[in-house]
Amino acid sequence: MRGDVQPLYADPQLECMPLADLVRIAEGKLVESSVIVRAARSSLYRERWTAAGVIPADITSYAALRKLPYTNGRDLRQAESQYAPEEIVCSEHVRLWISTSGTTGASKWIPRSDRDLADNRQTGKRYVYLAHGGSRFRPGQEATFGLAAPAPFVTDSSAVTGSIDGMLLEIPGETIALNYTEAQDALFFALRRRPSNFAAFPSVAMRMAEGVAELAPAAARERLAESRSLQNLLAVLMTKVRKVRPRDLVPFRHCVFAGEPLDPYRPAIRQAYGVEPFEVYSFSEFLGVMGDCAAHDGVHLWIDYCLPEIIPQSEIEQEEGQPGYIPQAIPLWEAEAGQRGEFVVTNFADAFPLVRYRTADLIELVSRQPCACGRTHPRIRVLHRTDDIVNLGLVRFSIFELQKRLSVLPGLGRWQLWIERQDYKPKAILKVEESDPRQDSQVWKEKVLQEFLSLDAIKLGLDNHLIAEPEVQIVATIEERRTQSGKLRKVVYAADIRPGGS
Numbered sequence: 001m002r003g004d005v006q007p008l009y010a011d012p013q014l015e016c017m018p019l020a021d022l023v024r025i026a027e028g029k030l031v032e033s034s035v036i037v038r039a040a041r042s043s044l045y046r047e048r049w050t051a052a053g054v055i056p057a058d059i060t061s062y063a064a065l066r067k068l069p070y071t072n073g074r075d076l077r078q079a080e081s082q083y084a085p086e087e088i089v090c091s092e093h094v095r096l097w098i099s100t101s102g103t104t105g106a107s108k109w110i111p112r113s114d115r116d117l118a119d120n121r122q123t124g125k126r127y128v129y130l131a132h133g134g135s136r137f138r139p140g141q142e143a144t145f146g147l148a149a150p151a152p153f154v155t156d157s158s159a160v161t162g163s164i165d166g167m168l169l170e171i172p173g174e175t176i177a178l179n180y181t182e183a184q185d186a187l188f189f190a191l192r193r194r195p196s197n198f199a200a201f202p203s204v205a206m207r208m209a210e211g212v213a214e215l216a217p218a219a220a221r222e223r224l225a226e227s228r229s230l231q232n233l234l235a236v237l238m239t240k241v242r243k244v245r246p247r248d249l250v251p252f253r254h255c256v257f258a259g260e261p262l263d264p265y266r267p268a269i270r271q272a273y274g275v276e277p278f279e280v281y282s283f284s285e286f287l288g289v290m291g292d293c294a295a296h297d298g299v300h301l302w303i304d305y306c307l308p309e310i311i312p313q314s315e316i317e318q319e320e321g322q323p324g325y326i327p328q329a330i331p332l333w334e335a336e337a338g339q340r341g342e343f344v345v346t347n348f349a350d351a352f353p354l355v356r357y358r359t360a361d362l363i364e365l366v367s368r369q370p371c372a373c374g375r376t377h378p379r380i381r382v383l384h385r386t387d388d389i390v391n392l393g394l395v396r397f398s399i400f401e402l403q404k405r406l407s408v409l410p411g412l413g414r415w416q417l418w419i420e421r422q423d424y425k426p427k428a429i430l431k432v433e434e435s436d437p438r439q440d441s442q443v444w445k446e447k448v449l450q451e452f453l454s455l456d457a458i459k460l461g462l463d464n465h466l467i468a469e470p471e472v473q474i475v476a477t478i479e480e481r482r483t484q485s486g487k488l489r490k491v492v493y494a495a496d497i498r499p500g501g502s
């Protein structure tokens, strides 16, 4: 943590109390909020819990909670298609429905009550203090420039709800929200307003930086044609000498990034925007905003707002190889630093509680020791998905979709998809075994590449310059990267196998 920044907390007592006390508070909320009794009304949980002989009123501790079956996004989609929305909701007072993007299947619809929105605001307020730090914090005297990506990448309503939260918390300040695909005009308007804060997805922010460099020479020439001032002449000359970066146009004081892991983009963003980037981790089903502090050593997970667990990778692999096997989760507050696994969460939401919800996000526990910032809430790093969804940053597709495309190629041998980085951009390398040596390997390679490029997500990602050009490599044999249960891995994230992870 930098010496010149004094920590400042939204709630010093709850943010800095010993971890064991926080866990006691969360276990207390399990009872006080009657979350399990309420959740048992929902068709999402009711039948499976009844079949498992669960008596909701008996779930009064984490030890009892552990006996409940897991739920995941697939269960939620299924319940939403099978039952009326009112049979899913657990509260009479819904205020807002939000949905996931549905990039990889039908959208999931999540209800929020007034109480949920109030809780969300509290973690949002914590985040404002977490990211701004002490002396730099000037609530409300600034404008925020929010850059969202359209569906099918990620849908985003947070700019609007964030601005309403600002009203309710009586924090003054303006928001300029714009869609990435309409960036050019809106961007130049937003820059004239000189916002201090910037919120975006990391890949979109970097694409914007590339766009600024491409557009700047023409824009500077246009300004010079309008007014032949010395300043405008110098601006044109400057674009000839070096690439213009966003930092040359607008001095953002504070940048927040969400939607995909910030890590691979961090140095590039720092350079392009001239400011230290902060990370936010949140997802539609979950209530609350989590983020990293000025120490940038993982995202603080608010233990008084949820009971987090982690399913170790070894357990997930055993489940993959042995249908019906129920993997065992570890409470996050007892896991060892460096433990990797799937993030499972129980929260105390009103309209739609998550109970042992498997997020399919692979996380790593950074530490459960108190942080340099003074907060005692454990810190995690979000890596990528654990399920059949391939992550190329915001660009996501199902491994089954790829399998389907490749299956039209007669005689295709085994294949494996490697996810690497080219600078900061995600790059997919499809390794394919040559199945018929009589074929012209160049022709064969081109055929495989065309099938891969025909995936909608890949096309959109390339059109919007969010990913690097995918590549096909014909190999004699696929490298034997197998799961513990012996299955050949279809997707290998290069960052996972390098020392130090991502």
Ligand SMILES: [Zn+2]
Binding pocket: 292, 293, 294, 295, 300, 371, 372, 373, 374, 375
């Ligand atoms: Zn911290």
